Amino acid sequence: MSDDCRENHSYRKIKRARDSTNGVDSISSLPDVILQHIFSLIPTKYAIRTSVLSKRWKHVWSETPSLDIDCYRYKPDSVYETIARRYSSPKITTFRLSISTTEAKPKQIDSLIEFAVSHSTEKLSLELRHAYAVAYRFPEVFFTSCSLKQLFVESGTIDTIPGHVTVSWRSLKTLSLRGCVLSDEACAKILSGSPLLECLTLFCDKLERLDLSECLMLKRLDVQCWEQELQIVAPRISFLSLTHSDESKCELADVSSLTEANVNIYCSRRLGFLYDDFGDPETGLADSLQVLILQTLEKLQSVEKLTLCGAFCLQILSLAVVCGVPFPMFKKMEALTLEMAIYPSIVPGVAKLLQNSPRLKTIKFETVDCKMLEETRLTNYLYWKGLETRQCWKPKDLDGSEPELMSSVMKFLLKKSGDDWYKVGSYTFSLNKNSELSFVTDLTQDWFFR
Numbered sequence: 001m002s003d004d005c006r007e008n009h010s011y012r013k014i015k016r017a018r019d020s021t022n023g024v025d026s027i028s029s030l031p032d033v034i035l036q037h038i039f040s041l042i043p044t045k046y047a048i049r050t051s052v053l054s055k056r057w058k059h060v061w062s063e064t065p066s067l068d069i070d071c072y073r074y075k076p077d078s079v080y081e082t083i084a085r086r087y088s089s090p091k092i093t094t095f096r097l098s099i100s101t102t103e104a105k106p107k108q109i110d111s112l113i114e115f116a117v118s119h120s121t122e123k124l125s126l127e128l129r130h131a132y133a134v135a136y137r138f139p140e141v142f143f144t145s146c147s148l149k150q151l152f153v154e155s156g157t158i159d160t161i162p163g164h165v166t167v168s169w170r171s172l173k174t175l176s177l178r179g180c181v182l183s184d185e186a187c188a189k190i191l192s193g194s195p196l197l198e199c200l201t202l203f204c205d206k207l208e209r210l211d212l213s214e215c216l217m218l219k220r221l222d223v224q225c226w227e228q229e230l231q232i233v234a235p236r237i238s239f240l241s242l243t244h245s246d247e248s249k250c251e252l253a254d255v256s257s258l259t260e261a262n263v264n265i266y267c268s269r270r271l272g273f274l275y276d277d278f279g280d281p282e283t284g285l286a287d288s289l290q291v292l293i294l295q296t297l298e299k300l301q302s303v304e305k306l307t308l309c310g311a312f313c314l315q316i317l318s319l320a321v322v323c324g325v326p327f328p329m330f331k332k333m334e335a336l337t338l339e340m341a342i343y344p345s346i347v348p349g350v351a352k353l354l355q356n357s358p359r360l361k362t363i364k365f366e367t368v369d370c371k372m373l374e375e376t377r378l379t380n381y382l383y384w385k386g387l388e389t390r391q392c393w394k395p396k397d398l399d400g401s402e403p404e405l406m407s408s409v410m411k412f413l414l415k416k417s418g419d420d421w422y423k424v425g426s427y428t429f430s431l432n433k434n435s436e437l438s439f440v441t442d443l444t445q446d447w448f449f450r
Contacts, residue, residue, distance in 0.1 A: 028056050032063070040066035040094070045074070048082065062086050066094035069112070076108035084115060091147075092119040098127040101134040110139040120147035122171075131155035135181070143167045143193070150174040158190070159183040159206060167193025173217075176201035184209050191215055212237065213254075225250050242296070243309075246289055252299035261300050264309035265293055265316075267371045278373065279381025286381045290320045298328045306330070307337040311372040314340055317349030319378060322392055323385060330357040339366040344393035344417045345375045347410075351395040354406045362430040363409055367422065393417075404437050405429055 027035070039047035039061050047061040067087075071079055076099065095116040099109055109128075116124055124145075128136050135157040143161060149171050159181050161167065169175075172194045182204035191197070191212065198217050202210070203224040212218055212234040221237045223230070225244035231251045234240070240261045244250050245268040279286050293316050300306060308314065321327065336353065340346060342365070354360060379389045398410060409429050416422050425443030432438065 063089040071099040096125040100129040123150040155179040260305040262307040267312040314346035314349040321348040
C-alpha cells in the first residue's frame with residue numbers, strides 16, 4: 001500500500017467513526033487533547049481536512065503539537081499561508097518538512113523553517129529533496145533556535161555560516177546531518193554552539209577534520225565517509241558507528257574512551273573494476289587495504305563490544321593473517337558480532353579475532369547478503385606473494401586446546417564454509433556465569449547458495 005493510500009485510509013477511518021453506530025458521534029466527544037494526539041500521527045494535510053466536518057472540528061487541528069508537512073503536489077506559499085493563518089498553538093513539539101529545492105524557491109523554504117523556529121519547535125526534521133541539483137542554504141534564524149532538542153537534516157548545504165551569526169542550539173541533544181555538504185569551519189561553529197549535544201550523526205561531504213574534544217556531553221557518534229579523507233578526534237565518546245569504503249580513509253586520531261564500536265568498511269564499485277589489479281604487487285592495492293583495516297582495529301582495542309559488518313572486511317583480515325601481518329589484541333572485548341556471508345576466505349580472520357580476544361563471552365553471526373571479493377582474486381594475491389594457496393583458508397595454529405567457545409565456533413564455521421548452502425539468520429554462541437556454553441539460532445526461510 002502506498003503512503004497516499006495508507007494516509008487516505010486513515011482519514012476515511014476517522015470519518016467512518018464519526019458517522020458510525022446509530023448516529024452517535026463517538027469521535028467528536030473525545031477531548032481535544034486526544035484528537036490532537038491522533039492528528040499528530042497523520043500528515044497535517046489530512047488533519048486540516050477534518051475542519052470541514054462540523055463546527056466542533058473546525059479549530060481542533062490548529063493546536064496539534066506535531067506538524068508533518070509534505071509539499072509534494074502542494075504549493076509552498078499555500079501551505080505556509082494556511083498554517084500561518086490558522087495554526088494557534090504557541091509551541092510545536094515536532095515539525096517535519098519535506099520539500100523539493102527544485103520546485104520551491106529558497107524564500108519559500110525559509111518561511112516554513114522560520115515558522116517552526118518561531119513556535120519553539122523541539123524536534124525539527126527537514127528533508128530537502130533534489131538538493132543535489134539545487135543547493136539550499138539555511139536562513140540565519142535557523143542557527144539561533146534555542147528550543148531545539150533534536151534536529152534531523154537530509155540533503156542540506158552548510159558549507160558557510162556568516163561570520164556575524166553565532167550558532168545557539170543551547171538545548172540540542174541529538175543532531176543528524178545526512179547527505180549534507182558540511183565544511184570544517186561550519187562544523188566547528190555548530191559544535192561550539194551545541195554544549196548539550198549527546199548524539200551526533202554525520203553523513204557529509206567536504207568535511208576533513210572532526211574535532212570533538214570540547215564536546216563534553218557527547219557519547220554517541222555515527223559517521224559515514226564517501227570518497228574523502230576524514231580525521232576524527234573524539235576522546236569522550238563511548239559508542240562509534242563508522243562506515244566508509246575502500247576509496248575513503250578515516251583516521252581515528254583519538255577515540256580512547258570507546259566501549260562499543262560498529263565498523264563497516266565495504267567494497268566499492270571501483271574495486272570491482274580493479275579485480276585484475278587487486279593482488280598485483282605493482283598496484284599495492286591489497287597491501288594498502290590490509291593497512292587501512294588493521295589501523296582502524298588498532299584504535300578499537302579497548303572496546304567491550306565490537307560489530308564488524310560485511311565479508312569484505314573479514315576477507316582482508318584473513319589475507320593479513322595468512323601473510324603474517326601483526327594483528328591487534330582486544331583484551332577487554334566480551335561481545336563480538338559479525339554481519340557477513342560465510343565463505344572459506346573469512347575463516348582465518350575470524351579465528352584470529354577470537355584468539356586475540358581472551359575475555360570473549362559472546363559471538364554472534366548475522367548472515368547477510370553482502371558484497372565481497374572473489375576468492376580467486378585473493379588466492380592470486382597469495383600466489384604473487386609466494387605463499388601456499390592450497391588449504392590457505394584453514395587456520396594453521398589451532399591445536400585442539402582452544403577454549404570451548406572458540407573451538408565450537410571454529411567447528412561451526414569450518415562446516416558452514418564448506419557447505420553448498422546455509423540458512424539466513426543469526427547464530428549466537430555464549431558463555432553464562434558458570435562458563436557453560438549455549439548455542440541459539442534464529443533463522444529465516446531464506447537460503448544462501450554458493
